[in-house]
Amino acid sequence: MHPAFSVIFLTTLIGAGQGLYLALYTGQLYEVFKVLPVQDSAHFYAIGSLVAAVLLVAGLFSSFFHLGHPERAWRSAACWRTSWLSREVIALPAFLGMVSAYGLIHYMGWNPVLFTFRDTFAVDLSLLVGAVASLLGFTLFLCTAMIYACIKQLQEWATPLTVVNYTLLGSASGFMLATAFSAWRGSGLTDFFGGWAILITLIALVTRSASLIRNGRIKHKSSLETAIGIRHARIEQKSQGFMAGSFNTREYFHGAPKHVFNLVKWSFLVLVFPVPLVLVSIGLGTHTSSLLFIAFLVQYLGLLAERWFFFAQARHPQNLYYQTVG
């Protein structure tokens, strides 16, 4: 497939936004259960949510560049019964709304304790709203990934690993950002976020490698034999029927030479995993928030490459029909 930058930015930006929000909420949960010290001020969560919301809006904005008719985008919520794309279109604003509400509750201090659990854990409004937002955050990961995973004939995508990777990679970059953010705010949660960022990145390394290995050995079900329905081991296209370009020759071929393709693969493997892991470890050890922020940026850059590769690697069976100009 031809990687579209609108979609690359959409998926990576909202992934980071979702991850950041999930990090904030996890932090708050740990506080309530008194595993971690209570945070400085409500502003920590408010500003954090704001950053997450900005990332989500930026992703949403970039997605419009993918559409031929962005002014009709509202129509795309119609078919949520059958289309994962439609579900994403609903889940994204819903999540954005709940994250904003969560931030606002913290900022305004509208945070009455709703009930107390076993007399020790105070459940306040933000915790409840946050739980709904977290659920929506995971739903959004599912919807985004299922857009790709549900297309059977794109065999590189049609695997549960796609969902796992979108969730883990988004969360990893969000937790990286949360680490840098909390170091900058001087919050006591930095080590906690950093630990999770390292852990999630490591798990993502395993699952992303698993999908690379899987896709490396994939056996494509379609061949020229099934494409034109003639059983013969040697079929060769002599002409695709036209010499000019067409949608079919643009949309489905990434057009990058083999060495660029491989370069992108190795750069994402280096930029998403080892480099940020090292930077975060040093940053946490030496309490340098700039290093933590660089770790996030490097990983985000790597994720752009990762997404490019994700698209470029998928081989659409329609390509069988467009092999030779003539």
Add this chain to the structure above:
Amino acid sequence: MSQLALVIDLNVCVGCHACVTSCKEWNTSGTAGYLADMNPFGKDPTGTFFNRVQTFEVGNFPNTETVHFPKSCLHCEEPPCVPVCPTGASYKRDEDGIVLVDYDKCIGCKYCSWACPYGVRELDEHQKVMKKCTLCVDRIYDESLPENERKPACVMACPTNARLFGDVNDPDSEAAQAIRERGGYQLMPEWGTRPANHYLPRRKTRITIHDDELVRADNPLNKERQLPMPDADDPTLDETTSW
């Protein structure tokens, strides 16, 4: 329930592209807007087409065969392009099974084209909406046309009659009969799309003759045996009967 479709006979298609040009001509002149050709005389021309004819070579030289292969939307009975559409712009008609795009609803997200295994949907660069073969829905029901012209433009144009049009669910239609009697098959059955369009295979008329069919190796009745010449004074059959 009827399912209109094309049945394409690869045995007689000569690859003349008449269906391609007639399709383009008919559909670019319709009320739904033209099929954009961008940069037609420039360096990188590109255009929207509903139908293509491709050419394949099957076999090893010198035993090769050239197959011309027309390809348009197959109007699948389980069209994967329809459920994925977020706006409902892509739909399959209940009454005749034609898969269409509502150009006024389409947001041009291209998702349907990803879901179609056959690469027959094209995003129009000018109108920015997804387009594809309509099975000439604006011809086949047009009562202002004489009845024998209420057929897709490509079917009318084909000089070898390689394109049959009809209801594949009606066992008596020409299309359904051709599928049944001449080995009609579907493309990429592995994706469960159940294309309504079918293709008729290349056919070879061969008879197999074994050596022992040319010479009677086994000849119990001594047919074609060289008979010895009868002696001159032996009675002939004529003499016997006249005797």
